[in-house]
Amino acid sequence: MVPRTCIVLLFLLCSFSSLATAFLNLTLPGQHPNPEEVVQEVHRKVNASLARRQMLQGTQKYQDSSCLTGNPIDDCWKCDPNWPNNRQSLADCAIGFGQYALGGKGGEYYIVTDSSDDDAVNPRPGTLRYAVIQTEPLWIVFPGNMLIKLSQELIFNSYKTLDGRGANVHIVGGGCITLQFISNVIIHNVHVHHCYPSGDANVRSSPSHYGYRTKSDGDGISIFGSKDIWIDHCSLSHCKDGLIDAVMGSTGITISNNYFSHHNEVMLLGHSDDYLPDSGMQVTIAFNHFGEELVQRMPRCRRGYIHVVNNDFTQWEMYAIGGSGNPTINSQGNRYTAPSNPNAKEVTKRVETAEGKWKDWNWRSEGDILVNGAFFVASGKGVEFNYEKAYSVEPKSAVLIDQLIMHAGALGVGGRDNNLGKWSSGSNGDGNGLGSGPDYTDDMSGSSSRNIPLPLSSTSTLFSFLISLSCLLFLYIIPDMHFTMRK
Template sequence: MNLGMNMLKMIQKPLLPWWIWHITSCLCPLSQPGKWPEKLVERSIRNSTERRKLGYFSCRTGNPIDDCWRCDRNWQRNRRRLADCSIGFGRNAIGGRDGRFYVVTDSGDDDPVNPRPGTLRHAVIQDEPLWIVFKRDMHITLKQELIMNSFKTIDARGVNVHIANGACITIQFVTNIIIHGLHIHDCKPTGNALVRSSPSHYGWRTMADGDAISIFGSSHIWVDHNSLSNCADGLVDAIMGSTAITISNNYFTHHNEVILLGHSDTYVRDKVMQVTIAFNHFGEGLIQRMPRCRHGYFHVVNNDYTHWEMYAIGGSAAPTINSQGNRYLAPVNPFAKEVTKRVEPWEGSWRQWNWRSVGDLLLNGAYFTASGRAAPGSYARASSLAAKSSSMVGMITSNAGALS
């Protein structure tokens, strides 16, 4: 009888992810509030990181991007289908979908003015649409900024490609770019040199800041499933009227100023900016700007924030920030529990800025300071997709970063 009852209970048990069951069944003592969530999240991350492999086909996880292409065991034959899987404000970025494949066979970057065929630099400057893939694992050290031309996809799925220890990627006055599956780290300032940007043009470049990915006056950009860390300036910067951008499924670690969206408080052209920040894991060693916003409309949805030292989301110049379904785990520091930070021109002006938190999971004393109007219509231009429940964030972001 007891055996039968136990079997019945097992059958009736809902099919929920293991980590949700662990939360709901946790019998940790309540005498230490805020202690168990941190340990639980760390354990979830540790298990998820071990599963961050391309061969792990995690279908129907609730992550609409991964569910779109990773369930296809023949994805390598259907690589360009990835362009149809984007979400958010950058969902119309097709990259090189309508062009031919270009195989990078040479990891060198000897001449930024006359790049050799077969190099990544030679691929990205071409005028035609290209879907760029790699013949093998590579470590690419760029002498100068990698200046991309329009309608390009860099697709590093299936190989281990690092862009590191030199210049990194510049997306300037172009459109329709997809960057997927790269390890980008230890980027350094470069410049005061000639660099080619197309087969017919090269020019003098002044000093670059050392961003991992710099987006300047560009639109329809999708940055997905990259691992970014430890660069001289930002990991992703989007400025000077850039818009229609999605930053998704990335794994950010070991950096100070992570994401900057908006050039300056006085550059009002950034009011057109619309950016989706979705399904990313903001991990160890991060300090601030996840993101730091100005002027535009920003949808921060279903991300996992497990580390920050100062704050997570900041802004100035009256941006609209729509935070939905994120998991915010505050640091131990009692003076750094606030998710938000505002830089205001005069005291109290921030109260008019439209910042809201809907369905966010706030752990270990984290709190989000909302402001502005509560009406849903106030966030229409800062809404780009339907948010999942914050209880699903661990599963949705479990494979964030470059897949191996």
């Protein structure tokens, strides 16, 4: 029996060692060993930016500058008067867990000249799809306003920056943005909305590979088994499933300066309560405005460490922050404005979990402002005392929220200057501007069952896994059955 056991174990490890490693080793690539250090560094950067603004306030230099917002991300690049010619410096401006996202830094500039998306297998040069599948780092920019209607999921390769500054760029349609088993992606200053399920079709993921995709969920941005991701200054709304979902061992993520509106299940972090690799998920959610007509999941967390700092939450319908599976939720300096519904005043929701199980979960609240009867139910033994003593750099109070989120969402919306840093004027070359707009319905925010698509390169891994299980059944169950029959 012992030799047979050794043979089976060796076969299993050899056939799907990468899968075994993912489940047995909860330290994900890109996971920071001390998340509290990252949290303190966020506060230091916010404090330094606000102190600089206060010091210069009233001076001529302050009057001449629109960059001194106190928001460390915006001040990092907007205070450079020559930023349109130094776009890649944006990659040095991220904070939090996604601060190491390089995007396309050091790569060539790619100008999207063709808004079409007619062929998901053989995209034309000049299209956005052609750019995002390339293997080399690329900094992707837009010469003018552009509406891109996707036919299928837009599957990114690693080391890409989507830089919509200076243009009004809208991405809509089938599947929308998929970041699957990749790293180092920056998505900045684009609108993502009206995304619906697509699939049951071939889609290219690199210049040398395309594969069959099952039905997608219809997320705005789907992060699947990926790391070092930064999503900044985007406006997201009206998608079929989540606006941003991060699952299956994703980590090293910052979601900042975005505007979310008109949606039900806004953000999901974590695949399931039982998926252990998501214990290593680390996400920073900073300076976002959770705006009109949002229902729930801002975010909804399963496992991991989630830092929610200096965001504005405006009148959710069910709850703001939810979770299960014992995630750590660190809420600092946010403003939570409850709806008028007397039954929806609680910020937090422990999803389908009894109090006896969640009372020891580490859910913190510090410096938050609770408006219109909102209340945050913290948990964890002695968390407030230990937490306060642990910090040498205090988070900024939520009284500064209006200042910090002043420009949340895609820049150039709502009277903001949309011509800043333009490559050229006018709509894109084929005349497909934003004048008439697509004929969309507004019922795209319903929930759907999670349908996790197989990765394009996972067929061989799954096949090996099934073979291994078959061998296990053959070596153990069949002999036992034979032994029983002989008795």
